[in-house]
Amino acid sequence: MGRIIPEPVFELPIDLPDRTSRRLVRELHRQLQNAIAEGRLHAGMRLPSRRGMAARLRVSRNTVATVYDMLIAEGLIEAQHGAGTFVACGAGTARPPSPVEAPDPRLPRLPETYAIGAGATGAPGAAVNLQFGLADQAAFPFDVWRRLSSRSLREFARRPSFAFPPAGVERLRAAICGHVAFARAIACDTESVIVLSGAQQAFDIIARTLVTPGSVVAMEDPGYPPARAAFAAAGARIAAVPVDDHGLQVDALPPEARIVYVTPSHQFPTGAELSAERRRALLDFAADTGAVIVEDDYDGEFRFGGEIHDALQTLGRDGSVVYVGTFSKCLFAAVRIGFLIAPPWLAPALIATKKLGDWSAPGLSQLALASFMEEGHLARHVRRMRGLYAPRRQALLEALETFGAGWLETIPSTTGLHLSARLKGGVTVDRVVASAAAAGVVIERLDRYALVPAHGEAVGFGYGLHEPEVIVDSIRRIACGLDATAPTPQGRRVAEG
């Protein structure tokens, strides 16, 4: 292997006056971000190695490694195996990508892959980020979590031979049972809960257990690409079923579907809620055809009014529903714990499949999370966050009503951390996205989530991260940039939301 490529000439002025380590990371990160956004570091350009950069700037290799990490996570730079680290294509001013080698004949195929946040637009370093799926993690009580983690670790150290069962620690399974019973009116028993290292693992093990090559999996379109990738990798044929303001169009389901993937609380990405009538129809479909319903409730904890519908898992009577939940939104994403609730006929097979790749979800986090839930911190935190998100959501609703009059129409929604809107009046997704980019705002384009292009002529806005005034200002600026004839203040109406 060995690095035979010489260090690149790197002449970007980086200025780090405050050399305390916490400042250093932030500053170096900011300056590299800016350099990429402004094209001074252009796409495809090779960065110095961590060691080289560290020596040049007289900082530690850790500092450089951390900053490179952050830039990789943001998609601004990418590591290319054996060749070094490069400014990512698509970041800043585009340059032709470095040549791709022919695939090695030993590799039978590349799995279909997906990008997290596929529909996010604009420079990742933009000032305002209205991407989907971003919770305000800064409001999480990390001090409580740290205390509980330390306590769990102390207890564990007293009997470190404790083995973690593949379905999860009993205490946590019991706590999850109590949580979903309370928060989502789901009837379950401890034995039906399987603790996972994130919701993605649920889609993967469901796919590997139930899909045989050629099985039809019906998915909402637009829909959630990471789940789609898991089903496709298991050999499924994906049937793209349209959604409307009442969620999945159940009467468009292909009768041969073996699995139906659905996000009933808050359709991803349109935000629509599955109506009571459609819920019944979907369960009837499953009863008639023997299909299994995968109910992904990725941000159902955050509910803002509207009639409360029972979960499909609650309504289903014949063990046709697998409910999937996550702690990424209501805790923080790095905790890497999700769960599923499976009917008795399916749970043992899912556990066996899970064991093929994973003996247990991270053990100490399971213990800390169990304590966090048992002591009421989760319920308290969700309640608090709902109070934090409600005015952000209301501000977005009103701003879309006010500044969006004439060119968009908000899709009705009751739950979650984002809203979407269909475009009208001849305004295209491209125009809206261009205007947002010019205003320094990252929004979502729904066509990137759709297999059938016509299903995705809409845009979306996450409200998890920013204060109400920032959200209002962003929508106003997008509208202004779109058309010099943005509505005047007297044209404002207040949404009824």
Add this chain to the structure above:
Amino acid sequence: MGRIIPEPVFELPIDLPDRTSRRLVRELHRQLQNAIAEGRLHAGMRLPSRRGMAARLRVSRNTVATVYDMLIAEGLIEAQHGAGTFVACGAGTARPPSPVEAPDPRLPRLPETYAIGAGATGAPGAAVNLQFGLADQAAFPFDVWRRLSSRSLREFARRPSFAFPPAGVERLRAAICGHVAFARAIACDTESVIVLSGAQQAFDIIARTLVTPGSVVAMEDPGYPPARAAFAAAGARIAAVPVDDHGLQVDALPPEARIVYVTPSHQFPTGAELSAERRRALLDFAADTGAVIVEDDYDGEFRFGGEIHDALQTLGRDGSVVYVGTFSKCLFAAVRIGFLIAPPWLAPALIATKKLGDWSAPGLSQLALASFMEEGHLARHVRRMRGLYAPRRQALLEALETFGAGWLETIPSTTGLHLSARLKGGVTVDRVVASAAAAGVVIERLDRYALVPAHGEAVGFGYGLHEPEVIVDSIRRIACGLDATAPTPQGRRVAEG
């Protein structure tokens, strides 16, 4: 769903005089363990629910849940979905298992499953545990780990939007590079390291990336069942290749093998080391046929003399080797972090496959582990543990020599946490196992790891957990039970080991 089965009548006297919570767990655990071992709680018997047991004993549900957890992890009880918790079949006095329902027609197939510690024998509550794979985790510096975890969490809390790349945090990848370069003379760069949630994930994603249905995967026989299960689940035909005192019999490899799985430092489970000649032959085989070698180095850090062989990953020149490592043995199993080192042509495909089921390995543990390694704690701990294990190993070697004369022959080994021995003089595995069980010692029977029964006529002994005198005494008692004519003290010889 709902529990319709009434609570069982449960008349076991449980006596809990000391009601401090730490004592309670230990006492309840011990008393239930004993009741199962002695058959007072017989196999197949239903236990009260957590709630019912808690009410009866006037303890918290958490206490009961923790104890049930421990018993489940030990294989003494098992949760049956929707039906309750039962004393496991095979624990204590056997009773017929509860009737198994016919599989649901919605389930296309059950994945081939595996038991962790498949070859361990005897009652799990036995006094001495010489099972494979048990490190002395009580000696781990949990205080240091707790401090580093807290610090990582504090740093993370300052920028909680930090996203963890799917291949792992750069800092940790760099630290792993440094570690394997130092400890195993492996040449790698940061980009070739992929951080995983355990070594099992390596086998799973390698299988899913490289195996097409019907691909031949050559595995050592006896071999490591969890890896075998991962390859089989991906559709591989497993070719069982025999091993001898020099490890895998490379000349017996089927030429059509696409993957060769091998444990060269310390063959699992025989303990043999792959000779230098065989290493070269294996690499030649891969070069000739295009096969990929999976080098599982599960306990290679613990080396006790002998000539040092380069890792296959170091010797290989054409990107034919994937090296797999774990922190389960040198840290503690619950940390759930492993890694692989992949050649450039394969790494991107492995990362894409990993993302299908897992966005990233547990984030905060990655940060803590990076600090642990950067600050030299890992190297220090491994050095210390080597000092702790060496006399245990020496005691086992000498005891096998002394008390095993005439009926077993230790398989030469230089590395790891266990030794195995072939039987001779007409002594059968069943006889040795029966004698061990009578002596209250859990040992390993290698036939449980073999696809071809003749490959597994041996037994094995882990020396990670117990003090030298306990180990010597155990082997002595097994030998005594085996035959009243155990060698007299003057027959002792000292092993040259």
